[in-house]
Amino acid sequence: EKQAAAIKERVAHGFPLHSPPHVPEPDAYRIITGACFEHKPILEAPARMKWFEQQLLVHLQKQSLEVAAWVVLPNHYHILVKIPEIKSFTKAQGQLHGRTSFEINKEDDEQGRQVWFRCTDRVMRSERHYFTTLNYIHNNPVKHGYVDKWGDWEYSSYDWYLENKGRDWLVALWQEYPVLNYGDQWDVL
Known part of the structure; x- marks a missing residue:
């Protein structure tokens, strides 16, 4: 019933049926989440996560975007990034996904x-x-249970913050802005 109401609402506003719309808010910081199909851990191998992290960061750098934070996991990634215009960004992300899919599938012989x-x-x-x-x-x-401490995960911006802002800054940030139940309803990958 909820799903039917959501679909009806999307149709009424001219939004696509399959995913939420990208709100056109220029120069806004956004959390971007990219998920592997069916939440499969396609990036699981450490070398592959490192490779994808590099691909992602170079891709964002080529667009001259302000990247505030990132993490790459076996079946998804998150980035906190300032995006001048969402439509161009999503098109570019689609190209990144296409290019990396091709390389991953070639490596896995899964064309x-x-x-x-x-x-x-x-x-x-x-x-x-x-x-x-x-x-x-x-x-x-x-x-997601991959490590016990932030510093034990190498595919994120944590080390940059530790080196440039320091441990005390990170601890104060955690105390001032705790995660609590953030993501519980949507990050169930």
Whole structure:
């Protein structure tokens, strides 16, 4: 019943049926989430996660985007990034997904397999939302049970923050902007 109401609402506003719309808010920081198809851990191998992390960061750098945080996990990734215009960004992310899918499938001898499902975004609504999201991204490998501490996961921006802002800054940020139940309803990958 809820799903039918959501579909009816999307149709009424001219939005696509298959995914939420990308709100056209220029120059906004957003959390972007890219998920592997059917949540399969296609990026699971450490070398592959490192490779995808590099592909992602170079891709974002070529667009001259301000990247605030990132994490790559076996079946999804999150980035906190300032995006001038969402339509161009999602098109570019689609190209990144296509290019990396091709390389991954070639390596796995799985030509034609769908690697990525979609890319979702959420605009940061406040300073609190921004810093809680930054903590959420760094805590994501802990949340999903891959490691016990942020510093044990090498495929994220945590080390940059530790080196450039320091441990005390990170601890204060965690205390001021705790994650609590952030992501419980939508990050169930």
